[in-house]
Amino acid sequence: MQIFAKRLRELRKEMRLRQEDIAADLNVSRQTISKYERGDREPDFYMLNRLADYYQVSIDFLFGRTPLKKINYPLASAMKPELFTRIAEKGDWKK
Numbered sequence: 001m002q003i004f005a006k007r008l009r010e011l012r013k014e015m016r017l018r019q020e021d022i023a024a025d026l027n028v029s030r031q032t033i034s035k036y037e038r039g040d041r042e043p044d045f046y047m048l049n050r051l052a053d054y055y056q057v058s059i060d061f062l063f064g065r066t067p068l069k070k071i072n073y074p075l076a077s078a079m080k081p082e083l084f085t086r087i088a089e090k091g092d093w094k095k
Helices: 002-014 019-026 030-038 045-055 074-078 081-090
Strands: none
Touching (some): 002 030, 002 045, 019 045
16 A cells, blocks of 8 residues: 555645645545555545545556556546436446
């Protein structure tokens, strides 16, 4: 999980933010952000999604699975966002 911690810290520094700024925006303590960046603590799935959204990167980037900050899904951009919500609510991906 060290790559995750490193990427979080790099993203914060790129945006010229302090840990306090991110903590306030995400409604967590500064110590929580610090522990994520040191690799002393791992976020749950909900916080992982919030961090990816906050930094506008993919979760794959945060985990070091890709060097690309955002994954481009050409078909997804042509689809309506409410379709994703309906699919997620119904659980249609399980079929």
